[in-house]
Amino acid sequence: MGAWLGSPVALIPLLILGAVVAVLLIASGLKDFGLTFWGFQYRFVPGEPDASSWGIGVFLVGTFLTASLSLVLATALSLALAISSVVYLPPLPGRLLSMVTNLLAGIPSVVYGIWGFVVLAPYFGLTLEPSLRDVLGWLPGFGGPASDIGPWGTLLAVFVLTIMIIPLTTALMREALRSVPRDLVEAGLAVGATRWEVVRRVRLPVARNGLWSAVLLGFGRALGESVAVAMVIGGTSIALPPNLYASTTTVASFIFSQLDSALIYPNLFVLLVEFSLVLLVVAVVVNLVAQRFTRVELATATTLGGGE
Amino acid sequence: MKVTTGLGDELTHTSGRMRRRILFDRVIGWVLLLAFAAVFFPLFDLIGWVASYALPTMSWATLTQNQVGTGGGLYAMIWGTLVLITLGTGIAGALGISAGFYTAEFAPPAVKRIARLAGNVLAGIPAIVLGYFGYYALVLYTHWGFTTLAGGIILGVFMLPYIFRTTDIALSNVPPSQREASLALGSSRLQYLRRVAFPIAFPTIFTGVFFAMALGLGEAAPLVYTAGWSSTPVQSLMQPTSFLTGGIWAFYDFPRSFGSFLALAFQAAFLLIVIVLAINIVVQVLSDRYRRRLAGLYE
């Protein structure tokens, strides 16, 4: 069996990746990526291709806004979860809690979506948002009126996204903390450092690259989530959100929710191809950067623990 | 012989700062534990609410009847989901496992590196991008229109990296001693794979396939643009089909006056949660075993 004979089989994932990129590139024709495309103007006139023009700006802002905010929350929580299960908990409870955390990774995103839309939204509208406005109203983004369409909006999307990416970031961070050489951890303890001091001064610095990868991959996941976000973000207005309570839109959720229109309007179809291509490029870049410094296993993070 | 005693308080008598350090360590251990609220709250709140919306209206008919108007059951969706996941698992399993085998066993180091990187990047591609790719390539370009086949293929593409990576890892981690012993006895590479490596790696590969199935069952994004929608059970692969996740997406935002639509959506959600969690519990238990076997340096 020649090694090179098998190579095409080993490279099936690469071939698929290449096919996706190539097909979307061809479909987009690459002609529309001028300045307007990157701008914030969005004027879509159904059935009148010439009168329509669109920029991806609002969508990108919405995407990065929701992804970054949820990432901040998820990073803090995941770090706590990972440290807790690797450092503080005895082996059995640590393992059980890790397994429970991983279970969350399996809950379908439509289910998170319907839960957010039906169950969380009233709570957000009636309780959480008013009290946030009272307490933190002076902070930019936290003041201002509720949105007309109801509680579906940025904050709810951020919340749902946070819960959705926690299993991934926690699993990757756990692996990063675990891969700190045991020698170093024990050396820290042997000088009389407490567990926390070893976390602060040895584990976190040594695991830094792995932790950054976890954060980036979580970011990639949040960027690309379409279904759940489409269900809870409101998504009726294509405008920058004046505050966190307002509805906005993201690239991925917009593509997902435009199926009906894409069937009817050829120019919307082109727009969606372009959006897909941008999302694809962002995702590939984020993943390549995340995997550049450490070896992380995105695909097996919540099952085999993300490493060999 | 003298045993020194009496000074004996060096280990308990300490400075204020030392006491604070030790206390801080203990306290933070408990504080960090609070983060598990972020895991348990969604798990229980979500499951509890979905069950409470779904169960009162659920009956045997939910599983066996088609949707009629705003009522009826989920039969067509369940059937569609079954067909789609079978197709997806077949495609992703065949391609993913062979790619994993070749990467672990035959590929030269450079190819290994690229293949693994590509697998992980593919896992990071948003599902909706795959869906839209499928729409262009398999729905429009082929002039098939929406078909179950297109849905199954794209679902397979979505599931592939998970199966591929697990297979590769499982085989690469077969202890070198096993491999050498087997090859030294004169068995060929293929015999080694079949008789030695595969049995050892099988439970792990199984874990990967199962996990990919759970993910595939729960994804709507690769399917809405490829499998389309149909309110009757699909008869042929070249017809469109409905599926459970699509049902939730289709019915979740009807006004409350159309309560029975909402009930259908929640019934589909409940069904999905039950299936997916059951699969995931098996997956977690299996992979926990696998991890411990790898870590079991002393056994």
Add this chain to the structure above:
Amino acid sequence: MNERNDNLVPRGSSAGSSPLVCPKCGAPVAAAGTEAPLKCGRCGTPLSAGSPRAATSPIAAASEDRGEIILAIDRLSVLARNKPLISDVSLHIPVGKVTAIIGPSGCGKTTLLRSMNRMVELHHLQVKGTVRYLGQDIYGAQVNPVLVRRRIGMVFQRPTVFPTSVFENVAFGLRLDGESEDTVEKAVVSSLRRTGLWDEVKEALDRPALTLSGGQQQRLCIARALAVSPRVLLMDEPTSSLDPVATQRVEDLIFELKSDYTVVIVTHNMQQAARVADLTAFMYQGRLVEFDTTKRVFEQPKEKLTENYITGRFG
């Protein structure tokens, strides 16, 4: 240098009878006031005057009186899921001496050493019997392992430098105490001097410690351990990853450290034990076979097993 060693031997620390031991967990119980009802400090079991007393097994102490005992290990067993890694080891380590632990690989040397500063707990091993540091049970309920490790430092088989500068490596423990910059600097310099590393690294204190040679890294780890002024230094095959020249320097250092510290060194290299150790303990299959002055262990071993090992018939 280390002034605390001067008052090491406490007043009124005569030998006395062996302490009571708890029948449940094997912890020693100091006979405080005779009036108060006694309770085990570790597990709280009430004790009566008739409770068993700690038995000192015959080889606990070297045959001659070697002076004050700083670490008294009695009837110590360490178990992993009920499988004993070491069984019923009693070993009294005298202050200001170098004690070597030798034995074939896998016989439990590392486990014994790591039970002397509670490092075994990190591997979730079960500990039975007692280890008393200056008379105090280091596994006692009141005792925090952090304090134990402050007094009883450790150096590992391979150098374990942190990925920071040379200076910060040595300062690691002191920083935790929140010492002033001045104190830290003084202590770092004096530790580096003590380990003979000062002249080699004084120009390079800000360099990443990982750029030092292996031997220098190992001495840096020793300096780091010394910087927090422990009384006992545990070393687990500290030269096994070093070349002969670097090994020589570390051995010289160990010899010098005796004046201020008690050193316990694990080695599978008998020549090394012969070169640096005052006392030698020989272990075999989880048991302590013989413990005596190095000279006697090597020249007139009492046990056949020891003799076979020393003369290279196995191991």
